[in-house]
Structures are given as C-alpha cells and as structure tokens.
Amino acid sequence: MNAIAENIISIKKRIANACIKSNRSTDEVKLLLATKTVSASNIISAFKAGETLIGENKLQELQEKAEQLKVYPHETHFIGHLQSNKVKHVLKHVQCIQSVDRLSLAEKLQKRLEFEDRTMNVFLQVNTSNEASKFGVSPQNALDFALRVSRFDRIEIRGLMTIGLFSEEDFRVHKCFRLLKDIQHQVLEKGIPAHELSMGMSGDLEIAIEEGSTMVRVGTAIFGARSYPDSYYWNENK
C-alpha cells in the first residue's frame, strides 16, 4: 500500500475515534481532501483508495488537473478565495463553492448562473477567528449575509465553512467551531438549509468533530507538507 492510502486509513481512524468520543456516527462526517499543490497522480492514488471528494483553492490548479482526473468519479469543491473575475471559469470545474464570503461575489455568481441557466451549491465562509489574515464574513454579519444570499434563486446554500484559529490552546479552537455551530443554528431557524458544517483540518479535526463538523478538509496529514505557506492561499494581498 502506498503512503497516501496508509495516511487515509489513519485519518479515518482519527475521524472514527473523534466520532466515538462525541457520540456521533462516523457517517455523519465526510472527508474532503484538500488537494492544493498535490499532483494529479497523487490525487488519483487517493481515488484508488476509495476517496471521491476533493477541494481546490485555485482556478489554475483546477484547470491543470481536470483532464487527468476526469475519468475518476469524484466531486470537487472550491475552498479557496474566489475572485469575481474567475467565477465563470471556476463554475466549469466544481460542484460546490465553500468560500462564498461577500455579497459582490454572490451577485456575480447569481448573474453567471442565470446566464448558464443552472444552480450551484455553496457554503458561506465565516471568519470565526476574526483574524485579518483570513477570509470570510464576520460572525456578527453572518446571519444577515446568509439571508441576503438566500434571496439569490440560483444559489443553493448548503452549509457553512470556517478555518479555525491556529492555536496551541484548544479552548480557543473550540470557540471558533462552536461559534460556527451557533451561527448555523440561527441560519437553520430562518429556513435556510445550511446543514453542512465544513470545519476541521489536519491539526484540529478532532475538535471540529466534537463541535459538530460534518465535513473535515484534510491536506497535509494525507499528502505531506506543502512547499507554499498557507498564507499564500489565504491572504488578501496574494
């Protein structure tokens, strides 16, 4: 068995253990492979190990890998910062956009989807750690944002997404994820079917599962360390 397949088994064990600990069923938590910088052939190794859900951060990588991946049945989510001028191209490659974080982007999506006469599933990204370096609508504005986006008839809100705080102090990380869960509760009360909670990564998936995650996004723990710092993907000025 190759390293990627072995790492997937370890991650699934971590997910299963976290589910047991929080009295949840393992099938409540999906595994999304965060495949930024990962080669198509390594992604194919993961597909051969049974995985079918990936997330990409950049249009260019979506385009570069599409041809090689298309023969394998899978679903692709966009999890990176989405510039409005790339909407049209990204829509060609994905089944869900997890990083809808501003009204102007939602407007752009709605217009393009109307033009193509189709709909798109999205998650709304919330900046639960309130760090300036991370994208996402602020927690205070999240409910209002959800209500506004829900008026766009081509956009199907399916969930919420967040990147937890990087901290050694677990309680701070718990706080981020609990906040997203609270916001989800308010959004659901308004009749918006945001049932998915995309939260938890290689370092904090146990905490996220404990707080109600339905989808963990795992990169490093499966594919190894990346040569770019995450700030390259997450900061406004890049």
Ligand SMILES: *Cc1c(COP(=O)(O)O)cnc(C)c1O
């Ligand atoms: C890279 C990335 C991940 C995965 O992070 P790891 O720490 O490598 O597991 C998850 N979510 C988003 C939005 C990412 O950009």
